[in-house]
Amino acid sequence: MAERSRGRPYELLETLEPGIARVLAHNPSAFTYYGTQTYLVGEQEVAIVDPGPDLSDHVEALIRAIGGRRVVAIMCTHTHRDHSPASRALANLTGAPIIGCAPLALESVGPRADAAFDGEYTPDRVLQDGESVEVDGRSIVAVATPGHTSNHLCFAVGGALLTGDHVMGWSTTVVVPPDGEMAAYMASLDKLRQREDRVFYPAHGPPVTNPQQYVRGLMGHRMQREKQILRLVGEKARDIPDIVAKAYPGLDPRLETAAGGSVLAHLLDLEKRGLVVQSEQQWTRT
Structure with a gap:
């Protein structure tokens, strides 16, 4: 810094x-x-x-x-x-x-x-x-x-x-x-x-x-991120590190944990809305 x-x-x-x-x-x-x-x-x-x-x-x-x-x-x-x-x-x-x-x-x-x-x-x-x-x-x-x-x-x-x-x-x-x-x-x-x-x-x-x-x-920006996450888990089941790697190419390593937290926040919201499901830390579209 x-x-x-x-x-x-x-x-x-x-x-x-x-x-x-x-x-x-x-x-x-x-x-x-x-x-x-x-x-x-x-x-x-x-x-x-x-x-x-x-x-x-x-x-x-x-x-x-x-x-x-x-x-x-x-x-x-x-x-x-x-x-x-x-x-x-x-x-x-x-x-x-x-x-x-x-x-x-x-x-x-x-x-x-x-x-x-x-x-x-x-x-x-x-x-x-x-x-x-x-x-x-x-x-x-x-x-x-x-x-x-x-x-x-x-x-x-x-x-x-x-x-x-x-x-x-x-x-x-x-x-x-x-x-x-x-x-x-x-x-x-x-x-x-x-x-x-x-x-x-x-x-x-x-x-x-x-x-x-x-x-x-x-x-x-958040709505675009949501669409991106839905597309990624629609392709195949993914865990959060995989989603972060695909959604945030070139991300500063210091920010990976925070990005994972935001991805999880999106996924939990999508799960409440019935758009995704999780099983053993893998997320897929419904």
């Missing part, structure tokens, strides 16, 4: 628009791109969205960025370890409550390639879909978007949507069973497609300035 890290504005406060700024954590990887982007919402007072990994340099940078302002809330979109662990250090340093997604800590089927769950996350308040937190006289509204994880939330404020990992600005989202669910993920994408947000601010990657078009592209 040395090349990806070079020249990035780590631990610096960058203003994106009035009332929304970000600080980039120094945790680049094949799954986090340049790292986790923590957002500061508000001007006279602030909410911290996706506090990120519990890295001392990152926490110190966030305290500098806060600059003595009152922290209304520390808000988490979900509980993967690149998103929520710093919430505890920040709560201790600022006295602010941890508000946002519900606690969740599960193991995936087999080894997990992307970030594991933060088992120590303990919110002071869980937000349901449509509930909000007031900052500087503006509402930050929770938008429930299960799929990447069952507890995933996005946060809407002033026409912007902070999308966590549900929509990323550089890559498609990993959906890994048993908690990641493809049908829920697609339904959540469709939910965003019907909204009128003017910009998405993901936790990883650049802002998305054409949200509805971008979401339609993500949905189209």
